Amino acid sequence: MNSGKKITLWIGLTLVALLFVLMAVSLFYVPYGANEMNIAGRLQAPGAAHWLGTDNFGRDILSRIMEGTQTAFSVGFFSVCIGLAGGFLLGAAAGYLGRWADELLMRAVDALMAFPGILLALILVTIFKPSLGQTIIAIGILFIPSFARVIRGGFLQTKEADFVKAARGMGAGHAALIFRHIVPHILSSVIVTASLCFSAAILVEAALSYLGLGVQPPDPSWGRMLNESQAYMSKAPWYALAPGLFITLTVLGFNLLGDGIRDLRDRRA
Amino acid sequence: MLSAPTEAPPLLDIRDLRVELTTARGRWPVLEGIDLRVEPGETVGIVGESGCGKSVLSLSLLGLLPPAMRISEGEIRYEAGRLPREGEEAFRRIRGREIAMIFQDPMSSLNPALTIGEQATEMTRLHLKLTKREAREHAVSLFRKVGLPRPEALLKEYPHQLSGGMLQRVMIAIALSCAPKLLIADEPTTALDVTIQAQILELLKTIREEDGTAILLVSHDLGVIADMCDRIAVMYAGQVVEVGTAEELFDSPRHPYTQGLLQAVPTPAKKREKLLSIPGTVPALHERGAGCRFHSRCAYATERCLLSAPPVVRVSGAGGGAGAGTGAGALAATGAHAVRCWLAAEEGGLPHAAG
Ligand code: SF4
Numbered sequence: 001m002n003s004g005k006k007i008t009l010w011i012g013l014t015l016v017a018l019l020f021v022l023m024a025v026s027l028f029y030v031p032y033g034a035n036e037m038n039i040a041g042r043l044q045a046p047g048a049a050h051w052l053g054t055d056n057f058g059r060d061i062l063s064r065i066m067e068g069t070q071t072a073f074s075v076g077f078f079s080v081c082i083g084l085a086g087g088f089l090l091g092a093a094a095g096y097l098g099r100w101a102d103e104l105l106m107r108a109v110d111a112l113m114a115f116p117g118i119l120l121a122l123i124l125v126t127i128f129k130p131s132l133g134q135t136i137i138a139i140g141i142l143f144i145p146s147f148a149r150v151i152r153g154g155f156l157q158t159k160e161a162d163f164v165k166a167a168r169g170m171g172a173g174h175a176a177l178i179f180r181h182i183v184p185h186i187l188s189s190v191i192v193t194a195s196l197c198f199s200a201a202i203l204v205e206a207a208l209s210y211l212g213l214g215v216q217p218p219d220p221s222w223g224r225m226l227n228e229s230q231a232y233m234s235k236a237p238w239y240a241l242a243p244g245l246f247i248t249l250t251v252l253g254f255n256l257l258g259d260g261i262r263d264l265r266d267r268r269a
Numbered sequence: 270m271l272s273a274p275t276e277a278p279p280l281l282d283i284r285d286l287r288v289e290l291t292t293a294r295g296r297w298p299v300l301e302g303i304d305l306r307v308e309p310g311e312t313v314g315i316v317g318e319s320g321c322g323k324s325v326l327s328l329s330l331l332g333l334l335p336p337a338m339r340i341s342e343g344e345i346r347y348e349a350g351r352l353p354r355e356g357e358e359a360f361r362r363i364r365g366r367e368i369a370m371i372f373q374d375p376m377s378s379l380n381p382a383l384t385i386g387e388q389a390t391e392m393t394r395l396h397l398k399l400t401k402r403e404a405r406e407h408a409v410s411l412f413r414k415v416g417l418p419r420p421e422a423l424l425k426e427y428p429h430q431l432s433g434g435m436l437q438r439v440m441i442a443i444a445l446s447c448a449p450k451l452l453i454a455d456e457p458t459t460a461l462d463v464t465i466q467a468q469i470l471e472l473l474k475t476i477r478e479e480d481g482t483a484i485l486l487v488s489h490d491l492g493v494i495a496d497m498c499d500r501i502a503v504m505y506a507g508q509v510v511e512v513g514t515a516e517e518l519f520d521s522p523r524h525p526y527t528q529g530l531l532q533a534v535p536t537p538a539k540k541r542e543k544l545l546s547i548p549g550t551v552p553a554l555h556e557r558g559a560g561c562r563f564h565s566r567c568a569y570a571t572e573r574c575l576l577s578a579p580p581v582v583r584v585s586g587a588g589g590g591a592g593a594g595t596g597a598g599a600l601a602a603t604g605a606h607a608v609r610c611w612l613a614a615e616e617g618g619l620p621h622a623a624g
Contacts, residue, residue: 099336162377169333169372170392170443171365174357180391184382 009260015253019246023073026066033063046238053238055228061242067220068243072250075136075205075215076198082140083197084190087147094148095155096178106152113145121204125213135214139204143197150193154186161185188265195258199251206247222247280348280451280483281307281330281368287342288322288329290554297554299325299338300507307451310481314498314515316491316530320551321504323487327455330485331368332360348450366396369444373456375436379428386424389443396447411442415472434465441472448480455487470496491530495519503527506551506562513585513606523584523608525567561611569612579611 031051036059044054052061094105112120124138158164164181172181202222208214209223217224222243229240286303289296300322307313315323328334330345332353345352347367353359364370372378379388389411390404399407405424412420415438428436437457444452454473458466474497476482488494494501495515502512503526511524522528529547549566561579564570585606 162372162374163380165333166370166372166378166440167380167388167391169331169364169370171361171363171395172391173361173395176391176395180383181380184380 006260006264008256009264012253012256012258012260015249016257019069019250019253020073022066023069026069030060030063030066032060036060036063052242053236055225055236055239056232061225061239064220064225065222065242065246068222068225068246071132071215071219071221072202072205072246075132075139076201076254078136079139079143079201080194080197082137083143083147084194086141086144087149088151090144091148091151091153092155092178095152096159096174096182098156098159102152105148109145109148117142118204118207121208122211122213125208130208130213130216132215132219135205135208138208139201142204143201146193146197147190150189151186154189155182158182158185188261192258192262192265195254195261199254199258202247202250202254206243277309278346278348279306280309280311281305281485282346283326283330283343284346285343286326286329286340286345288325288334288338289341290338292337294555296341298341298507298557299554300329303343303509305502305509305512307483307485309450310477310483311500312477312484312486312498314494314501315485315487315504316489316494316501317504318489318551320506320553322507323489323504324455326504327370327453327485327487330453331364331370332357333370365392365444365449366447367449368451368453369447369449370453370455371437371440371444371457374460375433375440376428376460378440379436381428383427384424385426385428385431385439389424389439389446392443393446407446408442411446412439415439415442415445416468417442433461434468437461437465437469438472441469441476445476445480445482449482451483451485452476453485453487456489457486458493459488459490466493473497491533503530506557508562508609510563510609511607517585517606521584521606523606523613524563524610525569525612526563529566561609571611574611579609580614581607581609582613583607584613 046053052065055061055064090105090109094102094109121135121138121142124141125134128134128137159182164177167177167181205214205221206223206226209221210227212224212227214223215221225243226240226247229236229243232239283303283305286300287298288300290299303326305313305315315326317323325334325338329338329340330352334340347363352363379385386405386408389408390399390401393399393404393407394401408424409420412423417423417435417438423431423439431439437460441457452473457473458469461469470493473484473486477484484497486494486497498515500512500514501518502509503518503524504510505526511518511522511527518527519531522531526547533547547566552562552565558575559578560576561567561570561574564574567574583605
């Protein structure tokens with residue numbers, strides 16, 4: 001059981017690390033320009049020159065996938081930041097103050113949560129002009145309730161711990177109680193949530209872009225590639241396979257990582 | 270006059286304190302009519318079974334009551350100044366600096382995520398505005414004082430690396446770090462094993478003698494209290510039922526509950542049996558009727574006990590001879606031996622307990 005659980009963590013960590021390396025490399029080097037067209041070499045099958053083949057404009061799919069990691073990771077990272085910041089404010093206030101503040105804030109969070117996530121994102125990106133920035137903001141707002149709940153729960157629980165009461169009894173102020181004594185104890189559950197939200201962000205971004213409402217061309221996006229490849233499904237199946245595979249691997253990686261961290265924490269507790 | 274002259278105000282003066290718990294079903298008094306004084310340098314014990322309100326009393330002194338509880342009547346004076354009833358900021362200046370508290374379980378009272386050093390220097394940096402270095406030196410000297418080995422190395426260790434006894438010493442060192450005038454110790458030895466218990470009590474005695482710190486010792490264990498305290502208050506179901514010097518309570522306990530507690534103290538012959546062998550349990554908040562709260566368990570209970578609340582009676586001490594007091598103040602008067610019982614009101618009505 002012990003090693004089985006650890007394997008989850010290691011697979012997740014490996015996948016995520018590999019994707020990170022791919023992204024880092026793409027910042028300095030891609031085999032071909034991601035937007036370099038070559039009409040003569042359209043829809044080539046994977047081969048020595050183009051490892052993952054070329055698309056309907058003759059662009060190198062591997063290069064586009066690599067540049068797509070940048071989009072995916074920045075959407076994941078920044079939307080998680082937005083969700084975390086908003087969730088921390090709401091959740092910490094609700095959990096720390098308790099009573100009516102808790103009631104009020106958590107009802108608001110429930111209301112936000114009752115809305116289907118993708119629908120909310122759709123509304124947000126249609127109100128504003130679809131772009132990378134809007135996509136990030138829309139997805140970030142989507143994550144606020146999850147973070148708020150986890151952080152509130154952690155605060156409620158840790159606030160009652162003896163050492164927090166003892167610190168209060170010794171004259172520690174609010175800031176010291178929150179940041180020295182409570183926050184370190186909810187960190188692991190926040191990391192788990194962040195990891196799961198990261199994968200959800202990539203999935204939502206792909207879905208929005210697939211619908212044409214997310215990242216706009218020429219920014220490379222796995223979701224858009226999936227969309228564009230549809231028409232050539234029978235002629236060039238590898239075209240759809242590549243972005244699909246990468247979306248799956250990324251989501252899987254972050255989910256396994258999150259689960260692995262959670263198991264690790266539960267075992268210690 | 271048996272005891273301290275009255276010119277100097279008491280260090281801590283609790284007057285007619287009432288604490289209420291608000292629930293969905295109404296408001297219940299958790300503490301009622303608590304009168305208690307602690308003189309500078311004095312050690313006062315509060316004893317009673319769990320559920321008697323001893324811990325609520327100690328928490329109320331520092332404004333640490335849970336949100337559902339509040340002080341609804343009475344006042345707490347500290348060095349003749351009134352302590353605020355609530356208000357986090359007002360209490361923060363007092364907590365740790367004037368009045369420090371040590372809690373029951375040292376293992377859970379220290380933050381597992383911070384080193385001993387970080388926690389031992391937190392208070393002096395906050396209250397005394399020491400620099401990091403000064404605070405560390407101060408902590409090391411306190412660690413020496415409470416008998417902790419290799420104090421410098423300890424600063425870098427985490428709570429899980431230390432034994433319970435050592436952690437309680439650390440807690441005591443932290444509590445003493447701002448030289449408080451009053452130390453509240455809520456069951457300071459309950460979570461520790463017997464030999465360590467004795468060492469910790471020994472340490473508290475040393476502190477009292479060397480620093481003149483007044484100690485309010487809260488415990489369910491009359492043995493612990495007897496060992497340490499000048500005066501003892503016995504609590505039952507949210508009230509002080511008997512108060513007196515240690516000798517008075519041990520030699521001539523007047524309240525049936527005190528007698529019951531005394532008989533339940535383990536002697537070497539019946540070591541480590543169940544500590545409290547009085548049949549029955551403390552009545553819950555909503556089960557406390559108009560009469561004596563102990564009547565359901567009292568061997569001497571009469572109809573009168575059930576119907577009307579017993580008066581507080583001074584049986585000896587500062588107020589002179591026996592006689593029905595008016596209640597307020599009678600239990601607080603330093604040096605007075607006072608009892609809340611109908612039997613004591615009819616003088617001599619209660620046979621002294623044997624042993
Ligand atoms: S008042 Fe009556 S019931 Fe209460 S302790 Fe005294 S004798 Fe017992």
